[in-house]
Amino acid sequence: MNKFLLILLAFNGVLAQHKTTAKIENVKENGLHKIILPAEIRSFSKEELGDFRIVDSKGFEVPYFILQENNEAISSSFSECKILSRTTIPKSRTTIIFENPRASIDEIVLSITNADVTKSYSISGSDNQEEWFGLVNNSILNQLENNENTSVFKTLPLPLCSYRYLKIELNDKKTLPINVLKIGFFTNKTSSLKVAAIFAKSTRILQMPAEKKTRIYCIFDRPQIINQIDFTITSPNLFQRNAIIFIHKKKPSNQKGAIFPEIFSNFELNSNTKNSFSIPQLFEKEFFIEIENRDNPPLNLEKIQFFQNQIAVIADLRANEKYTILTENPKLQSPEYDLENFKNSINNNLPEAKIYDIKQISSKEKTLKNKSFWQQSWFMWLCISLGGIVIAFFTKSLVKDMRDNASI
Missing domain, CATH: 2.60.120.260 (Galactose-binding domain-like)
Incomplete structure (x- = not known):
């Protein structure tokens, strides 16, 4: 019983340090498994996944290595x-x-x-x-x-x-x-590359005729990793425009962080191509794209799509074991596991294990979980109840003594 409580307390201590949790579906056999990371998990994690952890039912870390599936395969x-x-x-x-x-x-x-x-x-x-x-x-x-x-x-x-x-x-x-x-x-x-679609919270197109530019504001619920942007352009039939991606940067100024746009990447929209662009990895909550129209009419942008390269982790899992994913802990650094040294000798054609039940712990819930037991409301009521019982016991004893003295 004491051992179980110690394990439970240790696991809760680890859990309390992470803001996001998820579960891994039970696997049918022991051995290495490929776990594809959903975009939501990557959004909550550090860009390099330094705070990503897998723990078993006893709270022990499960080693893994990251598999980049962003290379074209030629057979x-x-x-x-x-x-x-x-x-x-x-x-x-x-x-x-x-x-x-x-x-x-x-x-x-x-x-x-x-x-x-x-x-x-x-x-x-x-x-x-x-x-x-x-x-x-x-x-x-x-x-x-x-x-x-x-x-x-x-x-x-x-x-x-x-x-x-x-x-x-x-x-x-x-x-x-x-x-x-x-x-x-x-x-x-x-x-082709394995990519996952990323959906923006809003995409707003602003025409700037005085500057001869079109600006596209892209906003997401959380910072997202973007590796590819696709444009569907319906008109004009022939076009060739330079486009620039800007991200927001903070610049120290009078002890306040002034935000200014910084060029991140550029590409060319052209009617002779598919207008699907691989860009340097972008990890931002919002950014904007400027299209230089010069003296041409603006492009008719029917659709803009965002994608991220799919990645997975390889871990040694046991059948019917309960595994939990913990992430979003800014204090953690990338782990060092022995398994990383064997990644080049491991076949990537492995059974897959899926992630589900992704939850983010709110600040209010986290505060409640981090409170000591003597700060919890249930402990206060327990003390009040115990105090009432003690008072009732002494009151009963006092009344009994008074009756005994009266009868003498």
Whole structure:
């Protein structure tokens, strides 16, 4: 019982120092989990998350490291071409005809079994497999060894062409034929950045004809991290305007902090682009954007959207354990956990754990929680009740003594 009370008091002491709390949904298995941080949690926390903590049901800190998911991921996949025929004339040549599935092509990739040989080759193209036209003549194919696999990929450049059929002729006069396993090409796929939408409390557009500018005031409920701004512009059809982001800074002046606008970043709005801009990380409650119109009519701004790069923390969680997130404590600095040293060796493809029930403790609630028990109203009433009981007991004893004395 005493141990439980000590744990409870210690946990409440930790909790009292943070203004914002949240919970993590129960996980089904032990191990590392990815916990994506909602924009609300990041808004309540320090910009670098130095005051972000995870604690278990006993109030002990759970180590974590921050995973920045703001990099574009590039993946490659090999697409095979259909081989229509393969002919080998001993001590002469090997001829392979295959179909080109693309509208245009400027290179092909061969998958070849490892071989310590050098080959010359020629490539031609055709639209009917009857009349062939030269593309590559007597080029060299070498370095056909891969120390990590039994086959090697070799890229053969071509002049940009649109022939439906292509033919490769490999010279076998000096060496034995090589084993061409596949013919095709690599397709690179780039996954876009993972971002979360941030919604402004208000966005007010002010036209300033005298200054030939448009000013956009952006106000949020709390300081927000902004990494990307998107503009939807409906008119005019052709435009090219410089835009500048200003933030509010305080400048000491006569012992008072005078607020003045400071240039944070700039970009160009252009009708030839998507007008989606990645900006240096911005962490402000309000700022404004100025568009320089010069002698042009103002832009018709249909929509302005704000986004922040998604980040997550990786933590080792236990199944069915209750975890609490604590943040918004300006006194804390970034923690130093051993887990940080293993971040490069940990696979990021981990099960996810979600954050829910985000609550901010108001100043009034925090004051009440920080009061000592003898300052609480319930303690005062308890003392009054105990005092009443004591008075009643002594009154009863006094009356009894008086009756006993009267009877003597």
